[in-house]
Every structure is written in structure tokens, then in C-alpha cells.
Amino acid sequence: MQVCGVCAEQVPKYRCPTCxxxxxxxxxxxxxxxGCVPELPAPPSAPLSWTQNSGDWAVEDFLDEDSESDRVPLQRLKQLGESEELKALLRNPHxxxxxxxxxxxxxxxxxxKTAMQEPLFVEFADQCLKIVEPLENEDTMD
Incomplete structure (x- = not known):
């Protein structure tokens, strides 16, 4: 269950439209x-983590009933957070x-559409997909 990103005591009912x-x-x-920051902040010096910001979102925030079939298993999501390749890519401020x-x-x-024109973003997306949707024969090809 999420808690308020300001007081950290109550269940949040609202979301800041800016941040x-x-x-x-x-x-x-x-x-x-x-203290709300509407513009893109300078990248923090420490690596990002899912729990660093008390205003983190939940998967349920973005899913409706029609999206249930697209849900990624929790174990695969955890693998994203453990991937050294993704961590290395996320150190890039750009x-x-x-x-x-x-x-x-x-x-x-x-x-x-615009982001997918950036080779760095494509590399990031490809790395995520390798973890979330690995090819069945990927292990046998290496």
C-alpha cells in the first residue's frame, strides 16, 4: 500500500499534475x-531506485481491465531492477x-515515436525487453 509522498502517514488520494x-x-x-519541480531535474549522483522517491507509482495506476493480459510477472520486474546492464545504462544522464x-x-x-529515434533509448528498450520477454531459443543460440 502506498503512503502520502509528503506526510508519509495517510493513503494518497491525489497526484500532483506537475511532478x-x-x-x-x-x-x-x-x-x-x-518544493515541486516541474522541469527536468539534474540527474542525481546516486543510482535511481524504485523506493527512492516516496511518490512512486504502482502498476495498478496504469492498468485498466483491458490491460490485464499485458501485465508483466513480478519476478520479471524484479529482474529489471537487478540487471547490471540496465543499471549501467541508467547511469547515463541523457x-x-x-x-x-x-x-x-x-x-x-x-x-x-521521438524517443525511439534515439539509439540510447532503443538500447535501453531492447535491454528491458530481453529481460521481460526473453526469446525462447535465446539460451540455445549462444
């Missing part, structure tokens, strides 16, 4: 808005800015 952090009340929003741009875009389809 997407989750918050539970008007009071928490007022506390949050002064890739991190691209990912933030995609995440914050209103039209995901349009921004994905």
Missing part, C-alpha cells in the same frame, strides 16, 4: 507545492532525461 508525487490532502499539497521526458509527456505515443 506526479502522490499526496493525501490539501494541507499536504500546500506543503509540497513550494537517458535519464529522456525517460523523465517520456514519463511526463501528455501524449505517450507521440513522445515514444
Amino acid at each position: 506526479r508525487v502522490r499526496y493525501c490532502s490539501l494541507l499536504c499539497y500546500k506543503k509540497h507545492k513550494d 537517458l535519464r532525461r529522456l525517460l523523465l521526458t517520456v514519463d511526463r509527456a501528455e501524449s505517450k505515443a507521440d513522445i515514444m
Whole structure:
């Protein structure tokens, strides 16, 4: 269960439209808005982690009933977080800015078309797909 990204006490009901952090009340929003960062931040010096930001999203935030068949098993998602290849790619500030741009875009389809023109983004996407949807004969080809 998620907790408010501001007070870390209540279940969040709302999401900041600027930075997407989750918050539970008007009071928490007022506390949050002064420090809200709408533009792309400089990449942090430490590697990103799923739990670093208290406003993390959940898979359920993006799925509707029609999307259930596209759900990735939890074990495969964990493998993404454990992949040294992905960690190495995510150290690149340019890739991190691209990912933030995609995440914050209103039209995901349009921004994905643009992002897929970037070789670094394609490399990242390919690496993710190798983990999430490995080819059945991939092990036998090596």
C-alpha cells in the first residue's frame, strides 16, 4: 500500500499534475507545492531506485481491465531492477532525461515515436525487453 509522498502517514488520494508525487490532502499539497519541480531535474549522483522517491507509482495506476493480459510477472520486474546492464545504462544522464521526458509527456505515443529515434533509448528498450520477454531459443543460440 502506498503512503502520502509528503506526510508519509495517510493513503494518497491525489497526484500532483506537475511532478506526479502522490499526496493525501490539501494541507499536504500546500506543503509540497513550494518544493515541486516541474522541469527536468539534474540527474542525481546516486543510482535511481524504485523506493527512492516516496511518490512512486504502482502498476495498478496504469492498468485498466483491458490491460490485464499485458501485465508483466513480478519476478520479471524484479529482474529489471537487478540487471547490471540496465543499471549501467541508467547511469547515463541523457537517458535519464529522456525517460523523465517520456514519463511526463501528455501524449505517450507521440513522445515514444521521438524517443525511439534515439539509439540510447532503443538500447535501453531492447535491454528491458530481453529481460521481460526473453526469446525462447535465446539460451540455445549462444
